[in-house]
Amino acid sequence: MKRSEKAIGSVANYVDERTGAAKWLKKNLTKVFPDHWSFMLGEICLYSFIILLLSGTFLTFWFDPSQRDVVYNGAYSPLSGVSMSSAYASTLHISFDVRGGLLMRQIHHWAALIFMAAIVAHLFRVFFTGAFRKPREFNWIIGIGLLTFGIVEGFLGYSLPDDLLSGTGIRIAEAIIQALPVVGSYLAFFAFGGPFPGTAFIPRIFIVHVLILPGLFLALITIHLMLVWYQKHTQFPGPGRTEKNVVGYPLMPVYMAKAGGFFFIVFSVTAFLGAVASINPIWLYGPYTPGQISAGSQPDWYMGWLDGLVRMAPPLETHAFGHTISWNILLPGLILPGILFTGMALYPFIESWVTGDKREHHLLDRPRNAPNRTALGAMSIAFMIISLVNGGNDIIATHFHLTINGIMWFTRIGLFIVPPIVFIITKRICLSLQRADRDLVLHGKETGRLVMLPSGEMVEVHEQLTDAQKWTLTQHQQPDALPAPLPESATRGLKGKLRKRMNQAHAIQIPAPTLSELKELDHH
Amino acid sequence: MSSIERFQNPGLPEHVHRKADTDPKAAKRAEQQVAILFLLSALGTVGTIAAYIYIRSDLYVYIPILGSTNVQQMSLGIGLTVATLCIGLGAIQWAKKLMPDTEVIQERHELRSEDQDRADFVETFKERGGEAGIARRPLIKRTLGIALGVVGLSPLVLLRDLGPMPKKYFETTNWTAGTRLVLDPGGAYIKPSDLEVGAVAQVLPELPKGTERTLENVGKDAVLLIRLRPEDFNLDAERLSWTYNGIIAFSKICTHMGCAVALYEQQTHHLLCPCHQSTFDVTRAAKVVFGPAARPLPQLAISVDAGGYLVAKQGFTVPVGPSYWERNSSNG
Numbered sequence: 127m128k129r130s131e132k133a134i135g136s137v138a139n140y141v142d143e144r145t146g147a148a149k150w151l152k153k154n155l156t157k158v159f160p161d162h163w164s165f166m167l168g169e170i171c172l173y174s175f176i177i178l179l180l181s182g183t184f185l186t187f188w189f190d191p192s193q194r195d196v197v198y199n200g201a202y203s204p205l206s207g208v209s210m211s212s213a214y215a216s217t218l219h220i221s222f223d224v225r226g227g228l229l230m231r232q233i234h235h236w237a238a239l240i241f242m243a244a245i246v247a248h249l250f251r252v253f254f255t256g257a258f259r260k261p262r263e264f265n266w267i268i269g270i271g272l273l274t275f276g277i278v279e280g281f282l283g284y285s286l287p288d289d290l291l292s293g294t295g296i297r298i299a300e301a302i303i304q305a306l307p308v309v310g311s312y313l314a315f316f317a318f319g320g321p322f323p324g325t326a327f328i329p330r331i332f333i334v335h336v337l338i339l340p341g342l343f344l345a346l347i348t349i350h351l352m353l354v355w356y357q358k359h360t361q362f363p364g365p366g367r368t369e370k371n372v373v374g375y376p377l378m379p380v381y382m383a384k385a386g387g388f389f390f391i392v393f394s395v396t397a398f399l400g401a402v403a404s405i406n407p408i409w410l411y412g413p414y415t416p417g418q419i420s421a422g423s424q425p426d427w428y429m430g431w432l433d434g435l436v437r438m439a440p441p442l443e444t445h446a447f448g449h450t451i452s453w454n455i456l457l458p459g460l461i462l463p464g465i466l467f468t469g470m471a472l473y474p475f476i477e478s479w480v481t482g483d484k485r486e487h488h489l490l491d492r493p494r495n496a497p498n499r500t501a502l503g504a505m506s507i508a509f510m511i512i513s514l515v516n517g518g519n520d521i522i523a524t525h526f527h528l529t530i531n532g533i534m535w536f537t538r539i540g541l542f543i544v545p546p547i548v549f550i551i552t553k554r555i556c557l558s559l560q561r562a563d564r565d566l567v568l569h570g571k572e573t574g575r576l577v578m579l580p581s582g583e584m585v586e587v588h589e590q591l592t593d594a595q596k597w598t599l600t601q602h603q604q605p606d607a608l609p610a611p612l613p614e615s616a617t618r619g620l621k622g623k624l625r626k627r628m629n630q631a632h633a634i635q636i637p638a639p640t641l642s643e644l645k646e647l648d649h650h
Numbered sequence: 651m652s653s654i655e656r657f658q659n660p661g662l663p664e665h666v667h668r669k670a671d672t673d674p675k676a677a678k679r680a681e682q683q684v685a686i687l688f689l690l691s692a693l694g695t696v697g698t699i700a701a702y703i704y705i706r707s708d709l710y711v712y713i714p715i716l717g718s719t720n721v722q723q724m725s726l727g728i729g730l731t732v733a734t735l736c737i738g739l740g741a742i743q744w745a746k747k748l749m750p751d752t753e754v755i756q757e758r759h760e761l762r763s764e765d766q767d768r769a770d771f772v773e774t775f776k777e778r779g780g781e782a783g784i785a786r787r788p789l790i791k792r793t794l795g796i797a798l799g800v801v802g803l804s805p806l807v808l809l810r811d812l813g814p815m816p817k818k819y820f821e822t823t824n825w826t827a828g829t830r831l832v833l834d835p836g837g838a839y840i841k842p843s844d845l846e847v848g849a850v851a852q853v854l855p856e857l858p859k860g861t862e863r864t865l866e867n868v869g870k871d872a873v874l875l876i877r878l879r880p881e882d883f884n885l886d887a888e889r890l891s892w893t894y895n896g897i898i899a900f901s902k903i904c905t906h907m908g909c910a911v912a913l914y915e916q917q918t919h920h921l922l923c924p925c926h927q928s929t930f931d932v933t934r935a936a937k938v939v940f941g942p943a944a945r946p947l948p949q950l951a952i953s954v955d956a957g958g959y960l961v962a963k964q965g966f967t968v969p970v971g972p973s974y975w976e977r978n979s980s981n982g
């Protein structure tokens with residue numbers, strides 16, 4: 127035995143005698159993870175979160191979360207002598223006087239945008255492949271929680287510098303709180319320590335931004351990953367893969383090297399963006415004052431769709447009995463997002479109620495094989511994009527020489543019409559893709575080669591798929607309608623009828639080809 | 651049904667060897683590539699440190715597309731990029747070319763516990779629960795319920811001092827009868843002749859001597875003055891009497907969500923809020939003509955005092971800014 131091996135051995139012995147870790151590690155170092163590019167989306171979330179922790183910690187060393195008035199006299203001369211909050215002044219200090227400070231600010235902001243984008247992309251991957259099905263419903267809900275807190279965290283983050291743009295965002299947040307029926311004005315006063323803007327809000331959201339929410343993220347991410355570990359990762363269907371196994375590469379060394387390497391690549395992407403792509407140049411906006419505003423105020427993209435909904439809301443308020451209810455704020459700002467997020471969180475349960483499917487699933491669906499789900503997802507994306515378009519209506523209007531009025535009416539109507547159309551089209555596309563799969567399995571690939579039959583007729587040569595390909599295209603379980611007639615109790619009432627309708631829609635599929643059919647065809 | 655034959659799972663495909671698995675030369679090449687990447691990374695770190703020490707912090711260059719860029723910040727970022735990218739690429743190259751690439755199969759086990767374990771658990775739970783006797787002692791059960799139910803109240807109560815009560819705060823501003831208008835910024839008094847037709851000015855109420863203007867004040871007191879030709883107005887007699895020589899004054903705080911309504915379009919006499927594009931028609935007492943705002947901007951009645959300076963005739967007759975539950979909106 128070499129010296130170094132001996133040394134490692136004695137350390138390992140020391141630790142194991144006190145923890146018994148060897149037994150657990152022995153099993154888990156060889157744990158298998160399936161490989162697919164889309165499984166990296168979740169990794170990007172994790173890595174950008176780590177980057178956020180690192181760069182954010184750096185920023186806290188100089189950032190002063192205080193709304194105390196100071197007079198600026200730092201390196202950025204255009205604002206010399208201007209009175210501003212200490213939060214804004216210290217952000218300027220980080221950007222102009224701390225070496226690498228601007229870089230870290232920009233890395234932090236870019237990492238936040240990537241974090242949110244990766245969460246959304248990961249969510250879509252999980253949704254479209256049905257990875258949320260039993261037994262992974264808890265992880266789906268945790269994911270929705272992370273998405274929601276991520277939006278809040280991002281909003282608080284860009285509110286902290288207390289520049290004219292972010293102050294306007296806080297002003298809007300205050301108006302939303304103030305609009306809550308009955309308790310609104312009290313809550314607003316409690317949150318801001320008195321009237322807006324006050325001096326309490328930035329210190330308070332600072333602690334939420336750097337301690338409470340990151341702590342929550344850490345806890346939720348840990349549970350999320352432990353569940354992935356314990357339940358084992360899902361895999362795409364293919365030769366050799368079944369519901370009862372997991373096929374891939376072992377944690378050590380392949381997966382460790384790949385995942386570890388990938389962390390550094392994500393880091394390098396944010397570092398590169400931070401180096402060359404200016405983001406949120408707060409010195410251009412000036413300090414916040416409620417009497418001013420910068421034209422073209424835009425929130426970050428993950429808030430943009432909410433902003434778009436707010437912009438297109440009808441000017442509705444109820445004035446009665448000496449009270450005011452602002453539907454123009456509550457509807458797009460709280461009620462609609464509330465319904466959407468609740469619906470999203472409950473989706474796994476809704477789907478299993480509709481299909482009656484209570485089995486465990488570890489093989490992922492190819493999106494075409496779940497046409498309703500895929501169509502629903504596409505429909506939600508359409509909804510988000512339309513709201514997002516209206517969130518940037520001023521910018522789009524100036525760029526494309528349209529009127530804001532036109533865009534607003536287009537999105538107001540489009541919000542109701544486009545998503546259903548997208549649903550129908552997507553479902554059709556899914557079914558035609560199923561049909562194409564079926565043809566492919568039964569008739570093989572077109573080769574483009576022509577041969578002449580003895581009769582003189584020209585036909586194209588078709589090449590049979592391999593066994594592996596045939597299996598991949600036909601392995602999926604096709605849903606049956608719930609036993610028809612459904613038990614009387616299940617179809618009674620509105621709920622039952624709804625379930626029956628949705629269940630029947632769900633069962634519409636192009637039958638997957640079978641070996642018998644192929645043999646039958648070969649006979650002819 | 652049973653006669654239908656489905657396709658069979660053909661099992662994992664045969665492993666195909668990579669070049670580096672069979673050809674020692676290829677393996678050597680891969681090894682060298684990885685090593686070069688790791689060395690490049692170290693160079694990147696050296697570059698980063700050099701940039702930190704040797705590049706002046708106030709050096710800017712103009713780069714097309716990027717604009718004026720701080721050289722040091724950018725060099726630090728590029729150095730960091732190289733340092734991390736090369737570690738990442740090296741590790742992945744290593745894994746792909748040199749580490750085993752045979753796919754491994756592991757079994758899954760059903761997550762559900764064995765029936766026996768479940769039954770045992772239920773039994774244990776019941777037995778232990780029985781030892782505590784919570785079912786047999788309803789008094790304890792109920793009082794415990796009360797205690798746990800209210801214990802969370804104290805932290806809630808302790809949060810009460812987060813802020814004061816709003817009282818009448820949302821209904822009041824610093825505008826009263828006779829308050830002089832002062833320019834913001836600057837603080838100068840204004841004569842009607844200072845404003846040309848078509849001009850806009852942001853004003854604030856003059857505060858009593860010794861009172862400092864806070865951001866909270868500005869957030870409620872900010873007012874826009876706009877001068878039109880008197881014949882452009884389309885107002886009822888009362889509102890017309892609130893204007894002076896074609897000068898009309900509105901609260902600058904948007905009735906939607908409180909942004910500053912800052913954009914005035916001379917051609918159409920429209921005021922536009924950049925936040926959600928609520929648009930107010932100045933000639934019709936800031937009636938909402940577009941966007942989500944549900945109420946007009948409150949109008950401030952103005953006139954001139956003995957010195958010829960613009961003053962408020964009275965305070966605002968309705969609360970300014972966004973809505974809230976206690977707001978009585980029956981007269982606007």
Ligand code: FES
Nearest residue numbers: 904906907923926
């Ligand atoms: S705050 Fe003015 S339109 Fe929303």
